[in-house]
Amino acid sequence: MYTRFGQCLVPVNQAGGCCTAVSLGHGAHQRLTLQRTSRHMLGFCVLPQWRLNARVRSACRLVRNKAFQAHQRVARYMLRVSHASVTTQGEQSPWTAKDKSVKEANDSPYKHTVSLPETSFSQRANSTEREPQIQRFWEENRIYEGLYEDNSRNAEFLLHDGPPYANGSLHMGHALNKILKDIINRYFILCGKRVRFVPGWDCHGLPIELKAVQSARSNHREALDPLQIRLLARKFALEAIEEQRKGFKRYGVWGTWNAPYLTLDHQYEAAQVRIFGEMFLKGYIYRGRKPVYWSPSSRTALAEAELEYPDVHVSRSAYVAFEVVDAGKLRGIISELEFDSFRVAIWTTTPWTIPANRAVAVNPNLPYSIVALEDEQGKPCTLLVVAQDLVETLEQKLHRPLSNKKIVPGSELVGMTYRHPLYPMEVYRVVAGGDYITTESGTGLVHTAPGHGLEDYNVGLRESLEVFAPVDDVGRFTSDAGPELAGLPVLQEGNARVLELLRSSNALLLEEKYEHKYPYDWRTREPTIVRATEQWFASVRQFRDKALEALQSVQWVPPAGENRIRGMIESRDDWCISRQRPWGVPIPVFYDEDTGEAVISMEIIQYVSEIFAKHGSDAWWTLPIEQLLPASIIQTGRRLRRGLDTMDVWFDSGSSWASLSKSHGEGSSSSWLPSVVADLYLEGSDQHRGWFQSSLLTSVAVRGYAPFRAVLTHGFVLDEKGLKMSKSLGNVVDPSEIINGGQNQKKQPALGADVLRLWVASVDYMSDVLIGPTILKQTADAYRKIRNTLRFLAGNVPRWDETCPVSVNALNDANLPSLDRYILRRAAAVLKDIEDAYKNFTFNRIFQSVLRFCVADLSNFYLDIAKDRCYVAAPDEPRRQTCQATMWAILMDMARALAPILPHTVEDLWQCLRKDGKLPSGAPISIFQNGWYSYVPQILSDEYEDKKWTIVREVRELVNKALETARTNGLIGSSLEARVIIYPHARHVEEALTSFDPSNGVDDLRYFFITSQVDVVRCSGNGESPGAASETHVEVQKAYGSKCARCWNFSETVGALHEHSQVCERCVRSLKHLGVERV
């Protein structure tokens, strides 16, 4: 028999001294052994805390010196102090005999009568081997699938996976996301729900297309046709999926990994086209020439979610004066002022849009000044109109005085006409804009180019302005911009040329650099432009109200998410769903070769959807056009060509609710679109703009309701300093390195998936979360504490088949010792807290509760005291049985409570308990099959008892301090050599300490304090203690009597008992129970 119990980890500092001690130790019989451990465990010395006296320290030093000599690799070794009687592995170390206490223990004739913990649940997780073994166990026994198929489970819980992009390796954001999902799924599985988690991947879109094209030989790239690009892109996506799938599975995430949903699946594409069709049928899809964000570098339209705004962007902004042709309502005023020239001043940050100018907009409610501008010689030369509040600013910028001649309301300006500064033959109007025109910057008169601005476009609609955008796909002026500009790129030379032309026509008042936010293409990191093109749109304005209404039925966690998405939907524009790239789902539209007219109908959409279901969307390119069209269209004899636009990838992933199906019936190919609503969507908070929104819009448009009941968001993962992770900063934490260790295993040891998962559970993920070496080390320490606690419990619960099986019923017995009832009440409270936290998704509360309970309540208190009962008492003695029943219930409930977070660890534990015969014979093979069952009885709260125990634990702290002092002074070695005398400072303390009935062999102060004798000095009648001190005082003396050779307690009965002359009367009774006559 060999067990490693009775130990605690003592970190050894660089000088070789023991620093602090942590729990778990029984030193009744101890011996030093040296054990080789893995490389990363260097510098740990294992000792029982309360045995950490001078003698052990010196023994420890001795051992360390021996280790240096013997192996010269002491860093790789761990020192262990363990029970002499447990070690029978025959590796006798030469130095052990030199330690007196060790020799004594080895020589004890009673060592075989002491019960020691026994478990196959190892101290070290050995995660790189054990976790994959456990995952295989789940897979081979179909544990996850079986739990879903189990018909006794009625209610279903559906967490719909947001598809990660099938591109690149997994990073911490992926790990955080999928592990959170798995924690939630496993919790609901334990609660008896049917959980089927179908992971997804987002496979189309430009980033994959670009990488695919790059993978082709450079001289072939230009020649690739759409089908070749699609073939490469598909291969690229599927490879990335394979790699990511392996990673997710290694995290221990349960799901139908062999049947995920992919946005490139035939059925998926078909369903997506059906959603498009339904929206078309409802009149929500239209084609229009409208300004959209356009990326010249990617040659495609972009969605808002595809833009990023770098911190610094500097534009060449310009103040430009347009010559007024007709002053309209101001005609009289202007002629009175007798100036030759009258002009309206505008300001723009994009001078290249001036060629597309079709109006100047003013705010009718603002006051405007008519001012006289002086020329360089100081002579007033022209009248300008500027918002009154901006006159001073403009004066400073121009370094020229502007003398005010007249103030008029903005409404008086409406109707004036002006000459286009670049095309003198063209005359346009001053129109009324909206409240978007303010006096924060510029001139209060807004240059309006409906082809290049969203506000401008709306003004243009109202005022019937031309949507003019003389810019091509790569961002160059077309010939429509005139010979001076044609062919020039608008963001570079084109912009400069416009400024030159304005200067030479005397229209440019001032050019200045202007720093502001400007949208960039998030993939190419190049600036975008706004440009009107022919695109397909989903008319959000038509179902916006419905979408906003649908939001109300959704639970948002954290609640601020609702306002965030609400604001975005309220202010958003129609959704441009077409892209000019081949790697996507085609928009099922044909165009008339003769007229250019778009040909689209429900019949066509359904027909194409069926083709996609069978052949996939490649058919759009591979099949001849006659096969893509229903017979009725072909019969018309029109000459048609297929459209080349594909759908925005947000439309792809936003259609994923159509892949959801109930376990029974729905979702098969026969049904049109499913009515399933997911219980939960869980993604990063940036998805309010992305997937949450696109999913909501398609679902509301087609079905009239939201696709989710609840939406949970998490923040981003940053480094320990709160900085974004980047290769250049060298602060990237790779989840697979956390699990498997880094290149330098000393610096980055393999911590396993459960430590990664524990980190996920430990962070407040609703805001941004931090990770780095220090945090990981703390998490690994916490993991070890939890694992050691579970291991201690597992070692001390009895085998189920022994003569005295665990009787959980006994826990409800009124005669249960006060100590056991107290710890069960604590456990029940902690478990209640944990359950609430699971329901509220606040996993960091679980982490904190579990850790506090393991360290403060169990290791340092209950288990510390329990060792004596478990080791020394005979198996059929009630004081041992009640303790074991208590530990069994706590172990079962703790394992269950931790199962969603540490599935490998608790499954390992469960398997070990089974193997060791410590589970009832009918126990299921996996802990996940055992359900969310509570073994800790719901003992009613008992305030009086709790108060009493709070006092006892406070006094226990004082006793421990006093014992430490006595030990340092050399008065005692072990705490069992002590007798403590307590002087309570108040009546309630005295009452608490003296209220226990020690006759059960448990509720005795000397056991609580792990000393041999305790005396409580009675208070005098007035409630004051004899010394009238403000604090309870503890005195330590040498214990009376002699040391019992079996339990090491000191007792005056040792030597007085006839049968066993070396042991105490308590041990004599235990020995009788054990049937040991003499030794």
Ligand SMILES: [Zn+2]
């Ligand atoms: Zn004894």
